[in-house]
Amino acid sequence: MNIIVCIKQVPAKDAPLQIAEGGAWIRETDIGFEMNEPDSYALEEALRLKEKHGGEVVALSMGPERVKQTIKEALAKGADRGIHIADDRFFALDPLGAARSLAAAIQKEKFDLLLTGLQSDDHGFGQTGVLLAGLLGLPHATIIMQIDVADGRMKLKRELEAGWFQWVELPLPAVLSIQSGINKVRYATLKGILAAKKKEIATIPRESPGVAAEPTQRLERIYVPQKMKKTEFLSGTPREAATKLLEKLKFEARVL
Numbered sequence: 001m002n003i004i005v006c007i008k009q010v011p012a013k014d015a016p017l018q019i020a021e022g023g024a025w026i027r028e029t030d031i032g033f034e035m036n037e038p039d040s041y042a043l044e045e046a047l048r049l050k051e052k053h054g055g056e057v058v059a060l061s062m063g064p065e066r067v068k069q070t071i072k073e074a075l076a077k078g079a080d081r082g083i084h085i086a087d088d089r090f091f092a093l094d095p096l097g098a099a100r101s102l103a104a105a106i107q108k109e110k111f112d113l114l115l116t117g118l119q120s121d122d123h124g125f126g127q128t129g130v131l132l133a134g135l136l137g138l139p140h141a142t143i144i145m146q147i148d149v150a151d152g153r154m155k156l157k158r159e160l161e162a163g164w165f166q167w168v169e170l171p172l173p174a175v176l177s178i179q180s181g182i183n184k185v186r187y188a189t190l191k192g193i194l195a196a197k198k199k200e201i202a203t204i205p206r207e208s209p210g211v212a213a214e215p216t217q218r219l220e221r222i223y224v225p226q227k228m229k230k231t232e233f234l235s236g237t238p239r240e241a242a243t244k245l246l247e248k249l250k251f252e253a254r255v256l
Helices: 037-053 067-077 095-106 128-136 190-196 238-252
Strands: 003-006 009-011 033-035 057-063 081-086 113-117 140-150 153-159 165-171 174-178 201-205
Touching: 003 037, 003 128, 009 067, 033 037, 033 067, 037 057, 037 067, 037 113, 037 140, 037 174, 057 067, 057 095, 067 081, 067 190, 067 201, 081 095, 095 128, 113 128, 128 140, 128 174, 140 165
Parallel strands: 003 057, 003 113, 057 081, 081 201, 113 174, 140 174
Antiparallel strands: 009 033, 140 153, 153 165
């Protein structure tokens, strides 16, 4: 069973973020980067499926040279080889543009299953898996909590709202977006780290497949939320205070 896992390198959760000049992205100097957490669950699920059904796991990522470190982490955990789509300004791509670039590289591979995390920790669009399925013409399912493979088909457990789950069946090949918490992510072992040094990472310039780079949307500005604190005491009887609170929640906070 051959599986491709899309992994993304994102700023570390504890990184001291600074806004770059122009306000359209962050300053990438002097901060750490790590594998996108939802993608780490997708990678773990791919490795478990490989251990059960055989085959290979390919880690695919797009970005500048530093992204290779995240690919190497995937190789150290057990992925067989890596594909790096080189692009120093990948963060400027909209979800459709990024998916088109990924799909161009994926089309050259023979695979049974394509996995992505549910969303990224930086942009959080949650569209990559669905867009890839559309571009590749493959069936897909999202928010996956369990995968059972047998006779060329999959039985999938999807997480819905309010504690509900749904079972669906899909044929192979297919695209799945994996929910965080589906498994317990493994650490890379010393043996795995040493073995990763001998594994292949193929580098492909993003422009080489001839995919149009014109974005359909533009990131204009990012900013740090302003911290605001306001305390207001509601006077009157309990009934009067409750009435005032209800009005504020409905008309000011707009949460009701």
